Structures are given as structure tokens and as C-alpha cells.
Amino acid sequence: MDLTDHSGLQQLLEDMIRDTAGEAEKGEVASYIPELARQEKHMLGISVCLVDGTLLSAGDANHSFTLQSISKIFSLMVALCEHGPDYVFQRVGKEPTGDPFNSIIKLETIKPHKPLNPMINAGAIAVAGMIPGASVEERLDKILQLLRKMSGNPDLRVNEKVYQSEKQTADRNRALAYFLKDSGILQGDVEETLDLYFRHCSIDMTTVEVARLAAVLAADGYDARSREQLFPREVARICKTFMITCGMYNASGEFAIDVGIPAKSGVAGGIMAAVPQRMGIGVFGPALDDKGNSVAGVKVLEKLSDRLDLSVF
Numbered sequence: 001m002d003l004t005d006h007s008g009l010q011q012l013l014e015d016m017i018r019d020t021a022g023e024a025e026k027g028e029v030a031s032y033i034p035e036l037a038r039q040e041k042h043m044l045g046i047s048v049c050l051v052d053g054t055l056l057s058a059g060d061a062n063h064s065f066t067l068q069s070i071s072k073i074f075s076l077m078v079a080l081c082e083h084g085p086d087y088v089f090q091r092v093g094k095e096p097t098g099d100p101f102n103s104i105i106k107l108e109t110i111k112p113h114k115p116l117n118p119m120i121n122a123g124a125i126a127v128a129g130m131i132p133g134a135s136v137e138e139r140l141d142k143i144l145q146l147l148r149k150m151s152g153n154p155d156l157r158v159n160e161k162v163y164q165s166e167k168q169t170a171d172r173n174r175a176l177a178y179f180l181k182d183s184g185i186l187q188g189d190v191e192e193t194l195d196l197y198f199r200h201c202s203i204d205m206t207t208v209e210v211a212r213l214a215a216v217l218a219a220d221g222y223d224a225r226s227r228e229q230l231f232p233r234e235v236a237r238i239c240k241t242f243m244i245t246c247g248m249y250n251a252s253g254e255f256a257i258d259v260g261i262p263a264k265s266g267v268a269g270g271i272m273a274a275v276p277q278r279m280g281i282g283v284f285g286p287a288l289d290d291k292g293n294s295v296a297g298v299k300v301l302e303k304l305s306d307r308l309d310l311s312v313f
């Protein structure tokens with residue numbers, strides 16, 4: 001299909017949402033963060049933002065959900081812009097793990113004890129520790145400002161209920177963070193860095209906004225709406241590479257074969273996918289598979305990639 005055929009594309013999105021909604025039956029909403037367990041399992045929405053700024057949506061595209069691990073891309077962007085790649089990669093690796101996103105095992109067994117990549121929780125907590133500022137608010141603001149610019153929504157904010165819920169139940173993440181402090185990867189106040197991590201994971205968004213973020217990534221940092229280069233191409237390149245190798249956790253290899261688009265998922269059910277030079281995609285479907293990826297969301301992306309020939313490989 002020609003991407004300039006907007007009505008054909010709109011019809012395709014609507015058909016796909018209708019035909020894929022039933023997939024949610026195969027998954028469950030995340031419950032380890034109690035507030036996420038309240039999400040309605042059968043919701044499904046998609047937005048596509050072409051690199052010229054054209055936006056198309058279908059299904060529950062105006063429903064807000066928290067970014068969760070999708071936000072790890074943007075904390076990494078801030079760290080890369082503040083310090084450059086050498087500094088960042090002295091403290092966090094570039095390798096996929098094959099382990100679940102919250103696993104602790106390789107932190108101890110691999111030496112030096114730095115997290116394998118910035119997409120797993122240990123790596124993202126290490127990245128949060130690199131974001132400078134006089135207070136947690138000031139540090140969070142750096143991420144929020146980037147997201148507000150990229151999405152075009154100046155009102156983006158943290159979902160307080162989800163943030164509090166995660167903070168109160170985050171023993172595993174706390175364990176990872178204190179291990180990182182012991183290894184010298186994290187410095188300063190561990191609880192403050194954890195607080196920053198919980199807050200950036202709890203930023204609320206819709207698929208419309210996620211698609212816009214992804215479109216800027218797809219265009220190597222160029223925002224067609226403001227006609228500005230929002231961050232260096234090099235930063236976009238690094239982020240998209242992590243999305244391919246680690247963005248879907250220990251299902252990244254399978255996703256690369258079945259879908260073939262740089263993507264990042266979160267446990268609230270969102271997926272952000274960036275098709276280089278073509279489009280950004282935001283998907284939301286809260287029922288997850290056993291790896292923590294949206295079941296219906298992955299299926300929709302698989303169908304869309306197939307229909308529009310979007311695989312980068």
C-alpha cells in the first residue's frame with residue numbers, strides 16, 4: 001500500500017484493530033504494580049504518525065496509559081545528550097541479556113558488574129543515576145521537557161497513582177539499585193535515583209503521543225511539525241539499535257524476525273515502534289504475554305509490518 005493513500009491506511013488500521021482485539025484473551029494485565037492490575041484487559045488502540053507529521057489512529061487511541069519501560073529510551077537520550085556515549089557506556093553495556101527485564105542474576109555473575117544494557121531495569125536505573133540536577137524534580141524535568149517537545153503535548157505529566165503504587169511495591173528494583181551502588185555504578189542517594197526511575201516510568205501518554213515520539217526517532221531526531229532537529233542523529237541511531245536488540249526484552253529476537261521494526265514495550269501494555277524514515281507507531285493493549293509484552297500489540301505490529309512491508313531487514 002502507498003503511504004500517501006491515507007484513507008486506505010485508515011481503513012487498514014481499523015480492520016486490524018477489529019480483527020486483533022480478541023488476542024487479549026491470551027494474556028494478562030501486569031499485577032506486580034497493583035495500580036496496573038486495574039487496567040481493562042481488552043482495550044486496543046493504534047496510532048501511526050508518518051514522518052511528514054500525518055497522524056492516523058484507530059481503536060482506543062485516546063486512552064492514557066503509563067509509559068513504563070518505553071520511558072527508558074528517553075532517559076537514555078537525556079543521559080547521552082548530557083554526557084556523550086563514552087561516559088554512558090562505561091556504566092551500562094550494549095548487549096542483550098536473554099533474561100527477563102527485572103532479572104538480577106547477571107549483575108552478579110558478569111564482571112565488571114555493570115548492567116548488560118539500558119533497556120533492562122538494572123540498566124535503566126543506572127541511566128537514571130546519570131541524569132544530573134539539584135533535585136529529583138529537576139532531573140525528571142529534563143526527561144519531561146524532551147517528551148513534551150517530541151510529542152507536542154506541553155501538559156504531559158506523571159500519573160501519581162501508578163507512581164505511588166510502583167514505589168510501594170518495588171523491592172526487586174530496590175535490590176537492583178543497591179547492588180549497583182555497591183558495585184560503584186550508582187553514586188549518591190539511591191532512593192532519589194529510584195524515585196526518578198519510578199516517576200519517569202509513570203508518565204502518562206496516549207498512542208497518539210507515542211506515535212509522535214516514534215516518528216521523531218524514525219526521522220533521526222528531526223521533528224516535521226516544529227521543523228527542528230531535536231537531538232543528534234547519533235543519539236537516534238543508538239536508541240533504535242537498542243530497540244532492535246533489547247527493546248522487547250527476551251523476545252527481541254523473535255520480534256525482529258516476525259516484525260522487524262525497532263520497538264520498545266512497557267508493562268502497562270504500550271509499544272513504541274519507529275520505522276526508519278517512514279513512520280512512528282504507538283500501540284496500546286494492556287494484556288501481556290509471559291515476557292511482559294502486549295499480546296495484541298505485538299500481533300497488530302506483525303500484521304501491519306506484513307501488510308506495509310515495514311521490516312528493516
Ligand SMILES: NC(=O)CC[C@H](N)C(=O)O
Pocket residue numbers: 067068069070101102121166173198201265266267268292
Ligand atoms: N517492563 C517494564 O515496563 C518495567 C517497568 C516497571 N516500571 C518496572 O520497573 O518494573
